[in-house]
Amino acid sequence: MSDFPRTPPRYSATFTPAVNAEIRRAAATGIYDIRGGGTKRHLPHFDDLLFLGASISRYPLEGYREKCATDVWLGTRFAKNPIHLDIPITIAGMSFGALSGPAKEALGRGATEAGTSTTTGDGGMTEEERGHSKTLVYQYLPSRYGMNPDDLRRADAIEIVVGQGAKPGGGGMLLGQKISDRVANMRNLPKGIDQRSACRHPDWTGPDDLEIKILELREITNWEKPIYVKVGGARPYYDTALAVKAGADVVVLDGMQGGTAATQDVFIEHVGMPILACIPQAVKALQDLGMHRRVQLIVSGGIRSGADVAKAMALGADAVSIGTAALIALGDNDPKWEAEYQALGTTADAYDDWHEGRDPAGITTQDPELAARFDPVLGGRRLKNYLKVMTLEAQTIARACGKNHLHNLEPEDLCSLTIEAAAMAGVPLAGTNWIPGKNGGF
Amino acid sequence: MQTFDLGAEGLRALNSSLHALKGQTNMTAWEVINPKGAHAIAAGVDAPVDITVRGSTGYYCAGMNKQATIRIKGSAGPGVAENMMSGTVIIDGDASQYAGATGRGGLLVIKGNASSRCGISMKGIDIVVHGNIGHMSCFMAQSGNVLVLGNAGEALGDSLYEARIFVRGSVKSLGADCIEKEMRDEHFLIIEDLLRRGEAEGKAKPEEFRRYGSARKLYTFNIDNASSY
Numbered sequence A: 001m002s003d004f005p006r007t008p009p010r011y012s013a014t015f016t017p018a019v020n021a022e023i024r025r026a027a028a029t030g031i032y033d034i035r036g037g038g039t040k041r042h043l044p045h046f047d048d049l050l051f052l053g054a055s056i057s058r059y060p061l062e063g064y065r066e067k068c069a070t071d072v073w074l075g076t077r078f079a080k081n082p083i084h085l086d087i088p089i090t091i092a093g094m095s096f097g098a099l100s101g102p103a104k105e106a107l108g109r110g111a112t113e114a115g116t117s118t119t120t121g122d123g124g125m126t127e128e129e130r131g132h133s134k135t136l137v138y139q140y141l142p143s144r145y146g147m148n149p150d151d152l153r154r155a156d157a158i159e160i161v162v163g164q165g166a167k168p169g170g171g172g173m174l175l176g177q178k179i180s181d182r183v184a185n186m187r188n189l190p191k192g193i194d195q196r197s198a199c200r201h202p203d204w205t206g207p208d209d210l211e212i213k214i215l216e217l218r219e220i221t222n223w224e225k226p227i228y229v230k231v232g233g234a235r236p237y238y239d240t241a242l243a244v245k246a247g248a249d250v251v252v253l254d255g256m257q258g259g260t261a262a263t264q265d266v267f268i269e270h271v272g273m274p275i276l277a278c279i280p281q282a283v284k285a286l287q288d289l290g291m292h293r294r295v296q297l298i299v300s301g302g303i304r305s306g307a308d309v310a311k312a313m314a315l316g317a318d319a320v321s322i323g324t325a326a327l328i329a330l331g332d333n334d335p336k337w338e339a340e341y342q343a344l345g346t347t348a349d350a351y352d353d354w355h356e357g358r359d360p361a362g363i364t365t366q367d368p369e370l371a372a373r374f375d376p377v378l379g380g381r382r383l384k385n386y387l388k389v390m391t392l393e394a395q396t397i398a399r400a401c402g403k404n405h406l407h408n409l410e411p412e413d414l415c416s417l418t419i420e421a422a423a424m425a426g427v428p429l430a431g432t433n434w435i436p437g438k439n440g441g442f
Numbered sequence B: 001m002q003t004f005d006l007g008a009e010g011l012r013a014l015n016s017s018l019h020a021l022k023g024q025t026n027m028t029a030w031e032v033i034n035p036k037g038a039h040a041i042a043a044g045v046d047a048p049v050d051i052t053v054r055g056s057t058g059y060y061c062a063g064m065n066k067q068a069t070i071r072i073k074g075s076a077g078p079g080v081a082e083n084m085m086s087g088t089v090i091i092d093g094d095a096s097q098y099a100g101a102t103g104r105g106g107l108l109v110i111k112g113n114a115s116s117r118c119g120i121s122m123k124g125i126d127i128v129v130h131g132n133i134g135h136m137s138c139f140m141a142q143s144g145n146v147l148v149l150g151n152a153g154e155a156l157g158d159s160l161y162e163a164r165i166f167v168r169g170s171v172k173s174l175g176a177d178c179i180e181k182e183m184r185d186e187h188f189l190i191i192e193d194l195l196r197r198g199e200a201e202g203k204a205k206p207e208e209f210r211r212y213g214s215a216r217k218l219y220t221f222n223i224d225n226a227s228s229y
Helices: A017-029 A101-114 A127-132 A149-154 A181-187 A206-220 A236-246 A265-270 A275-288 A306-314 A324-330 A335-343 A376-400 A419-425 B011-019 B185-197 B223-228
Strands: A049-051 A072-074 A083-085 A089-091 A117-119 A135-140 A157-161 A227-232 A250-254 A296-300 A319-322 A414-416 B002-005 B029-033 B050-054 B069-072 B088-091 B107-110 B123-129 B143-148 B164-167 B178-181 B210-214
Touching: A049 A306, A072 A296, A089 A101, A089 A376, A101 A117, A101 A127, A101 A135, A101 A324, A101 A376, A127 A376, A135 A149, A149 A206, A157 A206, A206 A227, A206 A236, A206 B011, A227 A236, A236 A250, A236 A275, A250 A275, A275 A296, A275 A419, A306 A319, A306 A376, A319 A324, A324 A376, A414 A419, B002 B011, B123 B185, B143 B185, B164 B185
Parallel strands: A089 A117, A089 A319, A117 A135, A135 A157, A157 A227, A227 A250, A250 A296, A296 A319, B002 B029, B029 B050, B050 B069, B069 B088, B088 B107, B107 B123, B123 B143, B143 B164
Antiparallel strands: A049 A414, A072 A083, B164 B210, B178 B210
C-alpha cells in the first residue's frame, strides 16, 4: 500500500447503482420490469408554477365570506343529459380486476358524498360501483370486456379510451395472479392467464371512423349521454382537435404522471409527455376551433392537491381527474403496513407491484383475505374528506386571485419558477415577461 | 309490416322507433327502405322483432343487437353486428372489416365474403361465412365459433384465446399461437348446427372442415416466445 492519497470510489452518473441493479435483474430473469403507477422520474410539474395572488390591480375575495363556486357542467355540446358536478375533481378510470370490488365501492361512496363522478375501467361495470356511484362514467375500451348496451344505457356518460398517460400507444395488462373466477368471467377469459388487452380499438381506426363510432354510441343511448374521448399525453394539440372534430363532448387528457395498474416500466418512464406540457396545447386546439369551454377539457396525471387543481384550471382545464391520489386517500401505500411492504421487498410509499395482487392494503388485489382488510365505508369517507380538502384549497387560491368561480382562474394568475415550466405551460418566468418559445411554439 | 323510409325520415327516427319496441310488441315485422349506406342502422335494438334492410348499409349496422333478427338485403359496411349480444344478423352480400367484432352472443351469417378482421376480439358470438374471410380474422378471439365455407386470409386467429375456427378451404397463414387441431365428434355437431342455422345446409359437409384453435403458449408471458408476439 502506498501512502499516496487514493481517488475515492466514484459512481457513474450514467451507470448508477439503480441502473446496474436493473441490468442485473434483466440479465437474471429475461423479462422486462412490470409495475403499476405512473412515472417516478422528476418532471416539470405544477410545483414549478406559482400563483401571483391579488395586488393593487386585482382585489381578492374574502376567504370565508365571499362565494367561490366550484361546480362544473360536462357534456353540454351534444348530450341531452349533460353531467353537473359539485366539484371539478373526478375519479379516473380504474378497473375492477386491477382494484377489488370493495375498493371500487369506496370510490363510488366517496365521490358521491363529495359530489363528483367515478369511472369504470378495463373490466366492465360492477354492481359495487354502479350501486354506490351517483354519477358513473363508463369506459369504452379496445378490449370491450363486459361491454353491453344495458350498461351503456345505465351509465351517466361514456368515455371512449384511446390512450392513457402512463402508456400512450399501449393496451391494458392484468397478470394471471389477479384473473380470479369473477374477473375471468366478466372478461370472457380463461382464469389465471396473463391478460394483455389490445392497444387499438377492434372496429375503428383514425378520426373519421371515430366520428362514426361516436354516432353509433349516441344512437344506441338515444343521444342522452355525454361522450368523452380520453387520450394519453402524446400529441395533445392534434388529438384534442381530432376528438372535437369527431364529435366528442368532453376531452380527457392524461399526462405521463398518470398511473396504470400494470405495464412495462420502460413504457411508463419513456413514453408520453408531462401534463404541464399537454394542457396548453389542448387548450390552444380548443381555442383555435372556437370550442374552449364548449367542449370541456378534463386533465389528469399527477394531481395531488387543491393547488394542482387550481393550476390546471388556470391553464384552461374545466376539471381534473385523480387516480393515484385517490388510491392513496383510500389507504394504499400506508406506512401502517410497513412490515408487510418490507416482506414484499419494498417500502410504504414506494410499493408499485400492483399487478401481483398482493397489496397489503387490500385495494389493488383480488385476494379475498387481503381485500377483506379494506373497509369500503371508511375508505369512502377518507376519499370524501380528501376531495373536500382539495376543493377548499383550490377555493382558497381562487379567492386570493379574486375569482368567484374556479373556472375564472386564468394563466395571467400564474408565473413559472423554471424556464422549462415557463416554456411548457406558456406562463412567464417569475419576475420577467419571458415565455420561451412564445413566438415560435409548437 | 312497418315500412320505414330511412331517406325520408332519418336515422334518429328509425332507431328511436326500434328502441321503443318492447318484448311483447306485436309490431314484429319491419322493413327499412332507402338505407343508402347509412351508419348505425338498427343499432341497439332490444326486442324479438324481424327487421329487413333493403339495400346496403354503412358502419355498425345492428351494433350491440339483442334479440332482433336483422336481414340486410345488400352488403354491410365495417363493424356489422359489432358487440352483438343475441339475436341473428344475416347479410345477403359481403361484409366489410370487423364483422361481428367483440360479439358476445347470437348468430351472424354472411352469405358473401367477409373482409379483414372478421370476428376480431369475439366473445361468444357464432359467425358463419359462406364465402371467404380476410386477413387477421379472429384476432384475439376469446370465445364463440367461426365457420368459413371458403378460404381464410393471412394470420388467421392471431393471439387467439378460446374461440373455435372451422375453415373448409385453404388458410393462407396462421397467426401467432394459432394451430390446427383435431376434429372430434363434438366439433362435427357444432358445424352441423352452424350450417343449419347459418342457412348453409347442403352447401358443405361437416367432414370437409378443419379446426383451428389456440396453442395456449402465449397465455403466460415467456421471454422465449417474445419473437411470436
